[in-house]
Amino acid sequence: MDTLSRRCVWVNGPVIVGAGPSGLAVAAGLKEQGVPFIILERADCIASLWQNRTYDRLKLHLPKQFCQLPNFPFPDHYPEYPSKKQFVEYLETYTRHYHINPHFNESVESAKYDDTWRMWRVKTEAVEYICQWLVVATGENAEPVLPEIDGLKDFAGEVVHAQDYKSGEKFKGKKVLVVGCGNSGMELSLDLCNHDAKPAMVVRSAVHVLPREIYGKSTFQVAMFLLKWLPMWLVDKILLFLAWTILGNMEKFGLQRPKIGPLELKNYGRTPVLDIGALEKIRSKEIQVVGGVKRFWCGAVELTDGERLEIDAVVLSTGYKSNVPYWLQESEFFGKNGFPKTPFPNGWKGNAGLYAAGFTRRGLSGLSADAVKISQDIAKVWKDDLKQKKQKVPTHRRCISTF
Numbered sequence: 001m002d003t004l005s006r007r008c009v010w011v012n013g014p015v016i017v018g019a020g021p022s023g024l025a026v027a028a029g030l031k032e033q034g035v036p037f038i039i040l041e042r043a044d045c046i047a048s049l050w051q052n053r054t055y056d057r058l059k060l061h062l063p064k065q066f067c068q069l070p071n072f073p074f075p076d077h078y079p080e081y082p083s084k085k086q087f088v089e090y091l092e093t094y095t096r097h098y099h100i101n102p103h104f105n106e107s108v109e110s111a112k113y114d115d116t117w118r119m120w121r122v123k124t125e126a127v128e129y130i131c132q133w134l135v136v137a138t139g140e141n142a143e144p145v146l147p148e149i150d151g152l153k154d155f156a157g158e159v160v161h162a163q164d165y166k167s168g169e170k171f172k173g174k175k176v177l178v179v180g181c182g183n184s185g186m187e188l189s190l191d192l193c194n195h196d197a198k199p200a201m202v203v204r205s206a207v208h209v210l211p212r213e214i215y216g217k218s219t220f221q222v223a224m225f226l227l228k229w230l231p232m233w234l235v236d237k238i239l240l241f242l243a244w245t246i247l248g249n250m251e252k253f254g255l256q257r258p259k260i261g262p263l264e265l266k267n268y269g270r271t272p273v274l275d276i277g278a279l280e281k282i283r284s285k286e287i288q289v290v291g292g293v294k295r296f297w298c299g300a301v302e303l304t305d306g307e308r309l310e311i312d313a314v315v316l317s318t319g320y321k322s323n324v325p326y327w328l329q330e331s332e333f334f335g336k337n338g339f340p341k342t343p344f345p346n347g348w349k350g351n352a353g354l355y356a357a358g359f360t361r362r363g364l365s366g367l368s369a370d371a372v373k374i375s376q377d378i379a380k381v382w383k384d385d386l387k388q389k390k391q392k393v394p395t396h397r398r399c400i401s402t403f
Contacts, residue, residue: 006128013037014133014353014378015122017111019046019102022358022367023137024091025069028098029375032071035382038129039100040122042107047091049141050084053163057191058084060364061183061274063218067364069094070372080218112329113352120353133353133378136328140339140359141320147179151296158313162188165315168195175200175310177301179293180317181207181255183271186278188317189287200288200309206258208265208272209279210239211246219274223263236261247275253282254289267343269361322359330354348373 013030016023019041030037045051059081060067064074067082072094078086094100111122111134122129144161152159162184168176168191178189181203192199214222219239226235239262251257258265262272281287292304300310322338333340333350340347344360348370355374360366 006123006126008128008130009038011036011038011129011131013131013382014135014355015040015120015129015131016135016137016357017108017122018137018139018358019043019100019104020049020137020139020358021047021069021091021364022139022371023102023135024095024098024100025368025371026135026137026355026357026374027100028072028094029070029371030379031098031100033375033379033383035375035379038131039102040106040108040124040129041102041104044104046095046102047088049139050088050091054084055162055165055184055188055191056084056167057187060087061212062220062363062365066218066220068368069364070368072097108327110327110329113354118352131353133355135355135357135374135378136324136334136359137357138323140322140361142323142338143321144316145319145321146316147318149179149293149296152314154298155296155314156298157311160313160315162315162317163320168192168197171195171197171313173197174312176313176315177290177293177309177311178202178315178317180319181273182317182319183273184319185317186273187276188315190276190278190281192315193281193286198286198288200290200311201282202291202293203254203289204292206256208240208257208262209247209250209255209275210243210262210272212274212276214242214246227263232263233261236263239263247279250279253279254291255282266361271361345369349377 013036016026016037016039019039023039024046027037027039043052063080064078064082068074074082074090082090106124109123109125111120114121120131120134122131122134144163146161165188171192172195175198176192178185178199178201181201185201189199189201210219212219223235223239226238266272278287282289290303290307290309294302294304300308302308324334324338325336328334333354335341339359340356344362344366347356347359349355357370357374358367360370
């Protein structure tokens with residue numbers, strides 16, 4: 001669109017890009033402190049990843065007390081591990097409670113800091129927003145990672161990414177290759193088994209698999225407790241020993257453990273798998289573990305060890321990536337991978353009023369911690385500026401674009 005035809009809107013507060021849990025948490029914090037804002041969402045609903053791009057059987061992998069947004073506990077009647085539907089209902093209740101009204105179907109095409117104005121210029125198809133603060137809340141999982149594998153385009157069967165997988169029901173009786181062995185890959189393989197499909201799961205590298213619970217306590221909860229008293233390397237050793245006592249030796253099933261411990265490895269962006277039943281299916285060989293993929297044929301796949309498998313369908317559980325590099329014109333705070341260059345817990349604030357919410361690689365608890373810092377930081381500056389003005393500036397002021 002010609003920039004001359006864009007409306008120009010001044011925002012007396014931050015523009016938040018993304019109405020997932022991160023953006024909603026920042027918005028709620030600003031609401032509590034009386035700071036105006038606009039929240040832009042490219043989809044037609046809040047939490048579009050959860051609502052539109054997740055499988056039916058998905059549940060929170062951690063207990064609900066570690067997944068709640070700031071100052072808003074889950075209902076008491078919710079189970080310890082809420083379902084996808086329950087989590088979406090929780091977010092919808094959260095949005096109504098704080099009277100958050102995102103601008104839906106507004107996809108940000110570009111955002112750039114204007115040194116002359118000392119303001120951010122955030123452009124959608126029809127509007128250019130001018131603001132002092134920009135909160136990037138598009139998250140770690142904005143776009144699917146689609147690997148380029150030799151022959152995949154010529155494969156005759158169905159190929160779907162995990163974002164489009166809902167249930168294994170339509171794969172009943174079929175031989176399905178699941179590419180990826182993270183939490184999603186394991187859970188989708190389990191779901192396929194439960195729907196009488198025959199999954200083979202690609203395990204290309206070492207992976208930590210931990211029980212979801214250790215003797216009745218959440219593994220995450222145990223780890224957090226131990227970290228209060230012990231160094232991370234020792235906690236890793238304790239977790240691996242406990243996992244071995246519960247799960248046994250998994251190497252004989254084709255699951256090699258990394259040399260780096262599960263908690264330390266998380267600092268590199270790799271999350272351990274919390275088992276909810278897939279290992280039992282692997283032991284019984286209902287889930288076949290295979291090595292890397294060399295290439296696909298019309299109705300088969302050739303593995304790196306030379307083995308050839310006849311398959312009917314492929315599910316790509318190959319993860320997601322940030323989309324920040326596609327629209328944010330900034331290179332000092334965010335890296336080429338779309339994540340802040342400074343790691344958690346200091347990767348929430350950049351220069352010139354730029355903030356990052358939901359890029360901690362620490363799930364909902366990490367994004368909540370950052371959301372609190374961001375909303376408090378913006379509120380402090382906003383209130384200080386307000387004191388210096390004789391009268392309050394209107395929340396939104398339409399201006400004439402001269403660009």
